[in-house]
Amino acid sequence: MNTKVGYGIALALLLVAPFLIYPVFLMKLLCFALFACAFNLILGYGGLLSFGHAAFFGGAAYITGHAIKIWGLPTELGLLVGAGSAAALGYLIGLLAIRRQGIYFAMITLALAQMVYFIFTSAGFTGGENGLQGVPRGYALGIFDLQNNLTMYYFVLAVFVIGFLIIARAVHSPFGQILGAIRDNEDRATSLGYDVDRYKHLAFVLSAGLAGLAGATKTVVFQLASLTDVHWHTSGEVVLMTLLGGLGTIAGPVVGAGVIVTLQNYLASGPLGAWVPVVLGTIFVVCVLAFRRGIVGELHALLKKSF
Amino acid sequence: MLTDLLGIPPQVLFGQLLLGLINGAFYAVLSLGLAVIFGLLNIVNFAHGALYMLGAFTTFFLAKYIGVGYWGALILAPLIVGALGILIERFLLRRLTGVDHLYGLLLTFGLALVIEGVFVKMFGASGIPYPTPEALKGGVNLGFMFLPYYRAWVVVASLIVCVATWALFERTKIGAYLRAGTENPQLLQAFGVNVPILTTLAYGYGVALAAFAGVLAAPITQVSPLMGSNLIIVVFAVVVIGGMGSIVGAVVTGLAMGVVEGLTKVFWPEASATVIFLVMAIVLVLRPAGLFGKTA
Numbered sequence: 005m006n007t008k009v010g011y012g013i014a015l016a017l018l019l020v021a022p023f024l025i026y027p028v029f030l031m032k033l034l035c036f037a038l039f040a041c042a043f044n045l046i047l048g049y050g051g052l053l054s055f056g057h058a059a060f061f062g063g064a065a066y067i068t069g070h071a072i073k074i075w076g077l078p079t080e081l082g083l084l085v086g087a088g089s090a091a092a093l094g095y096l097i098g099l100l101a102i103r104r105q106g107i108y109f110a111m112i113t114l115a116l117a118q119m120v121y122f123i124f125t126s127a128g129f130t131g132g133e134n135g136l137q138g139v140p141r142g143y144a145l146g147i148f149d150l151q152n153n154l155t156m157y158y159f160v161l162a163v164f165v166i167g168f169l170i171i172a173r174a175v176h177s178p179f180g181q182i183l184g185a186i187r188d189n190e191d192r193a194t195s196l197g198y199d200v201d202r203y204k205h206l207a208f209v210l211s212a213g214l215a216g217l218a219g220a221t222k223t224v225v226f227q228l229a230s231l232t233d234v235h236w237h238t239s240g241e242v243v244l245m246t247l248l249g250g251l252g253t254i255a256g257p258v259v260g261a262g263v264i265v266t267l268q269n270y271l272a273s274g275p276l277g278a279w280v281p282v283v284l285g286t287i288f289v290v291c292v293l294a295f296r297r298g299i300v301g302e303l304h305a306l307l308k309k310s311f
Numbered sequence: 312m313l314t315d316l317l318g319i320p321p322q323v324l325f326g327q328l329l330l331g332l333i334n335g336a337f338y339a340v341l342s343l344g345l346a347v348i349f350g351l352l353n354i355v356n357f358a359h360g361a362l363y364m365l366g367a368f369t370t371f372f373l374a375k376y377i378g379v380g381y382w383g384a385l386i387l388a389p390l391i392v393g394a395l396g397i398l399i400e401r402f403l404l405r406r407l408t409g410v411d412h413l414y415g416l417l418l419t420f421g422l423a424l425v426i427e428g429v430f431v432k433m434f435g436a437s438g439i440p441y442p443t444p445e446a447l448k449g450g451v452n453l454g455f456m457f458l459p460y461y462r463a464w465v466v467v468a469s470l471i472v473c474v475a476t477w478a479l480f481e482r483t484k485i486g487a488y489l490r491a492g493t494e495n496p497q498l499l500q501a502f503g504v505n506v507p508i509l510t511t512l513a514y515g516y517g518v519a520l521a522a523f524a525g526v527l528a529a530p531i532t533q534v535s536p537l538m539g540s541n542l543i544i545v546v547f548a549v550v551v552i553g554g555m556g557s558i559v560g561a562v563v564t565g566l567a568m569g570v571v572e573g574l575t576k577v578f579w580p581e582a583s584a585t586v587i588f589l590v591m592a593i594v595l596v597l598r599p600a601g602l603f604g605k606t607a
Contacts, residue, residue, distance in 0.1 A: 053413045053416070053417075100592055100595045100596070101595075103595050103596075103599040104551070104595070104599060106412065106413065107349075107353075107354070107355045107412060107413065107416060108551060110355070110413065110416055111355060111547040111548070111550065111551055112551055112591070112595065114544055114547060115544060115545075115547055115548040115551065115588050115591055116588060116591075116592070118541075118544045118545075118548075118588065119585045119588035119589070122584045122585050123585065126581065126584075236544065240420060240424070243417065243420075247417065278431075278432050279428065279432060280428075281424045281425075281427065281428035281431070282424070282425050282428035282429055282432070284421075284424055285420075285421045285422065285423070285424025285425035285426075285428060286421070286425055287421075288417060288418070288420060288421025288424065289403070289418060289421040289422060289425070291417075291421075292407070292414050292417050292418040292421065293403065293406055293407075293418070296410070296414065
C-alpha cells in the first residue's frame with residue numbers, strides 16, 4: 005500500500021516537472037533511469053555483472069535512428085525496431101556469456117560489447133565519428149508533433165512508465181523470485197530442478213531489450229546516435245548509477261541515474277567540466293568501499309532501524 | 312614460396328607477423344600480471360591498463376625530471392608503480408575482504424577512471440614521444456624483412472620476464488607459498504604463513520609487470536593517458552581465451568593472439584580489430600573454461 009502511494013506521488017511529480025525544470029534535461033534523465041532499471045534487472049536481481057550494456061543501449065540508438073531517418077518508419081515503430089534488435093543482440097551475447105559466471109561474465113560481456121563498438125565504428129550507416137545526425141522526432145500516434153519539447157516529454161514519460169512497469173512486474177513475478185534464488189544460491193536453484201541458464205538468459209534478453217528501448221528513446225529526444233552511446237564508458241556509467249542508487253531495489257536505479265545525470269550536467273557547465281571522469285571514478289570507489297547498499301538501500305535500512 | 316602464391320609480398324607478411332608478436336608480448340605480460348593478481352585476490356584488476364599507462368608515464372617523468380634514462384626506468388618504473396600497487400592493495404582492496412569479488416572489479420574500474428581522468432586533464436589525450444634507447448637504434452636486414460633492434464628487444468625482454476615469473480612460481484619457496492595461497496589460503500594461514508603479506512606482494516608484483524610492459528611500450532606507442540584503456544579490454548578477452556589457470560597458458564595465449572591479430576591484418580584488415588573477440592566467442596562455445604583453464 006505504502007509503495008503504491010509512493011509511486012503515485014512520484015508520477016504526479018513527474019507530470020508537473022516539465023513546468024518547473026527544463027524538459028530536455030528531464031527526458032535525458034528518464035532515458036538513463038530506464039537504462040539503469042533495465043540494468044538492475046540483470047545485476048541487482050540476477051546477480052550478473054554485465055559490463056557490456058552500452059552495446060544494447062547504443063546499438064538500439066543507431067538502429068532506431070536509421071529506421072526513422074532512412075526507412076521513414078513512424079517514431080513508435082522505430083523504437084520497437086531498436087528495442088527488438090537490442091533484445092536479439094542480447095540473445096546472442098547472452099548465449100555466450102552465461103557459459104561463465106562472476107568475473108568471467110563481466111569480462112566476456114565487456115569484450116563482446118567492444119566488438120560491437122568496433123563494428124559500429126566501421127559500419128557506413130553510423131556516420132563514424134560524426135554519429136547519426138538529424139533523426140526526425142516525428143509524430144506520436146501520427147497526430148502529436150514531437151518537435152514540441154513538452155509533447156516529447158510526455159511521450160518519453162509514457163515510454164519510461166511502460167518500461168518501469170514491465171521491470172516491476174518481472175521482479176515480482178515467480179520468474180523474478182526464481183531469478184533472485186539463482187542470485188543467492190545457484191547450486192541450490194539447480195538442485196531444485198530449475199534450468200538456471202534459461203532463466204539467466206531470459207533475464208539478460210529482457211534487460212537488453214529494455215536497455216535498447218532506453219537508447220532508442222534517447223536517439224529520438226536528441227535526434228542523434230553517437231559512438232559515446234556504444235562506448236564502454238556508458239557501460240560503466242550505468243553500473244555506477246545502479247550501484248549508487250541501490251542494487252536490487254526498484255527505485256534505486258532511478259535515484260542513481262538522477263544523481264549522476266544531474267551531476268554531469270552541473271559539472272559540464274562549470275569549471276570542473278574536464279574532471280567528470282575523475283569525479284565519477286571517485287564516487288565509484290567511495291560507493292564500493294563504504295556505501296554498497298546505495299542511497300535507496302541505506303534509506304530502507306534506516307527506516308527498518310527506526311521503526 | 313608460399314607467400315608469393317598467395318599474392319602477398321613476404322615483407323608485408325613478416326612485418327605484420329613481427330608486429331603481431333610484439334602486441335602478443337604485451338598481451339602476454341599484461342595477462343600474466345592479471346593471472347598473478349587473480350590467483351591470490353580473486354579479483355580482476357580493471358586498473359591494469361591505467362597502471363600500464365603509469366609505467367610509461369613514470370619512464371617519461373624519470374627522464375624529464377631526474378635524467379634517468381631507459382635502462383634505469385626499466386628497473387625503477389616497475390618498482391615505483393609496484394609500490395603504488397601495494398598501497399592500493401593495503402588501503403583499498405584490503406577493505407573488500409569477504410565481500411563479493413565483483414566489488415573488487417568495480418573498485419579497480421573506479422580507480423582506472425580516476426587515474427586516467429587525472430592524466431587526460433594534465434596531459435591531454437595526445438601522445439608524448441619517448442626516444443628509443445641509443446643502444447637499440449637501427450636494425451638489421453634479414454633478407455626477407457627489416458628487423459628493428461628495439462622491436463626484437465621487446466619480444467626478448469617480455470619472454471625473459473615471463474620465464475622469470477614462471478621460475479619464481481614453480482621453482483622457489485615463495486612461489487610454492489603463492490601457489491598454495493591460490494589453492495587454499497585458510498589452510499596456508501593455519502600453517503603459520505602470513506597470507507595477507509603474500510596477497511599484498513602478489514598485487515604489487517602483478518602491477519609491476521603491467522608497469523614493465525608500459526616501459527617497453529613507451530618508445531613504440533608514445534606515452535599517452537589512454538594508451539591502456541582499450542588495450543585492457545583486449546587483454547581481458549585473451550584471459551578468457553586462455554583461462555586464468557596457468558602462467559604458461561597466459562604467456563602462450565598472449566603471444567598466439569598477437570600473431571593471429573597480425574595475420575588477420577594481412578589477409579583481412581577490416582577484421583583485425585575484432586578477431587580476438589571472435590576467437591573468444593568460438594572458444595566459449597567449444598571450451599567454456601578456456602584453452603588452459605581447469606573446469607571449475
